[in-house]
Amino acid sequence: MAAAAPTHAPVCSSSACRAGICSSGTPFPSFRSAEASAPGWRRREPYPAVSVVPGSAPGAVAVDTEVDTLLDSVKWDSKGLAVAIAQNVDTGAILMQGFANKEALAKTISTRKATFFSRSRSSLWTKGETSMNFINVHDIFLDCDHDSIIYLGKPDGPTCHTGAETCYYTSVYDALQSSKPNEGRQVMTTLYSLEDTISRRQEEIVTEGGGKPSWTKKLLLDNQLLCSKIREEAGELIQTLLENEDQSRAASEMADLLYHAMVLLRVKDVKMEEVLEILRKRFSQSGIEEKASRNKS
Numbered sequence: 028m029a030a031a032a033p034t035h036a037p038v039c040s041s042s043a044c045r046a047g048i049c050s051s052g053t054p055f056p057s058f059r060s061a062e063a064s065a066p067g068w069r070r071r072e073p074y075p076a077v078s079v080v081p082g083s084a085p086g087a088v089a090v091d092t093e094v095d096t097l098l099d100s101v102k103w104d105s106k107g108l109a110v111a112i113a114q115n116v117d118t119g120a121i122l123m124q125g126f127a128n129k130e131a132l133a134k135t136i137s138t139r140k141a142t143f144f145s146r147s148r149s150s151l152w153t154k155g156e157t158s159m160n161f162i163n164v165h166d167i168f169l170d171c172d173h174d175s176i177i178y179l180g181k182p183d184g185p186t187c188h189t190g191a192e193t194c195y196y197t198s199v200y201d202a203l204q205s206s207k208p209n210e211g212r213q214v215m216t217t218l219y220s221l222e223d224t225i226s227r228r229q230e231e232i233v234t235e236g237g238g239k240p241s242w243t244k245k246l247l248l249d250n251q252l253l254c255s256k257i258r259e260e261a262g263e264l265i266q267t268l269l270e271n272e273d274q275s276r277a278a279s280e281m282a283d284l285l286y287h288a289m290v291l292l293r294v295k296d297v298k299m300e301e302v303l304e305i306l307r308k309r310f311s312q313s314g315i316e317e318k319a320s321r322n323k324s
Contacts, residue, residue: 094136098129102174106146111176113141113154113186115193116165117303119216122186123154123194127176132167139164141178160184181304218299221286225293246290253291260284 103109111127114120125143127135131151134142141162142153155161164180187194228243246253260283267277292299 094133098132100173101129101132101169101176102172103128104174108144108146109174109176111141111143111178113162113178113180113182115300116179116181117300117307118219120193120219121195122162122182122192125154132176135164135167135178139180141180154186155183158184158188160186162186222289222293222299225290229293243290246287247294250294253287253294257284257287257291260287 108126113122128144162180166179168177264280
C-alpha cells in the first residue's frame with residue numbers, strides 16, 4: 028500500500044522518527060482503507076506511519092493528521108501510557124500485557140508488530156526484537172472508554188520469556204491450593220480446555236498403561252470406532268434440520284460432533300488453532316476462489 032499523500036511539511040528529525048515513528052504530539056497518517064468497512068476478516072498490509080520527503084534532511088518525514096486524531100482520542104494516563112494487551116487472533120488466548128504510548132501504538136499500526144513502551148528502560152520495544160518471536164498484529168481495538176488497547180495477532184512462537192506460550196499460566200485457585208504453576212497451561216476458552224483434556228487423555232494411555240479406559244481413550248485407540256461415531260453424530264446433526272428439531276437439540280448434536288472431530292484431530296496431531304487459522308484466511312476470499320486454490324495444491 029502506498030503511503031498517504033502528506034498534508035504537512037516535514038516535521039521531525041528526531042531519533043523516534045528515524046525509527047519509523049514520530050515523537051508525542053506529531054501527527055500520524057491515516058490508516059483508512061477500502062477494506063476497513065467490509066465485514067469479516069480482510070488481508071491488511073502494513074500501514075506506513077510516516078513517509079520520507081524526497082530531498083529533505085535525514086530523518087525528516089511528512090504525515091497527515093488522521094492517525095494523530097485517533098491517538099489523541101486515547102485516554103493516556105499522566106505518564107502518557109495506556110495498558111496494551113496482546114491476544115491470539117485464532118485461540119483467543121491472552122498472550123501478554125504491557126504498556127503503550129503514542130509512539131508505540133503508531134509503530135504497531137505501521138509495522139503490524141506488537142510494540143510497547145518499556146517503563147524500566149524508558150524506550151519502545153517490539154515484542155520479538157530479541158527472541159524473534161514477534162506478535163504479528165491483524166487488528167487493533169480500543170475499549171469503550173479508549174483507555175486500554177488490544178493487539179489482536181498471531182505469535183511467531185512462545186510469548187513469555189520463560190518459554191511458555193503465554194505469560195498467563197498461573198491459576199489463582201491452583202495457587203490457593205498450593206499447586207505449582209504449570210507453564211504449559213494457558214488461559215483457555217472452553218474449546219481449548221476440551222482440546223487440552225483430549226491431549227492429556229492421549230498422554231495417559233502411554234504413561235498409565237492398563238486399566239479401564241475412558242470413552243476418549245477408547246476413541247483414541249480405535250480408529251474405526253472413532254470414524255463410525257463421527258459419521259453417526261454428523262447424521263444426527265443433519266436430522267435436527269430435516270426434522271425441524273429445536274435449537275437446543277441442534278446445539279447438543281453439534282457439541283457431540285465437535286468433540287468426536289477434535290479427538291480425530293488429536294489422532295492426526297492437528298491443533299484446533301491450525302483449523303481456525305485456515306478459516307480466518309478463507310474469510311478474505313470467496314468460496315469459489317478458495318476451492319480453486321485448494322484443487323491446485
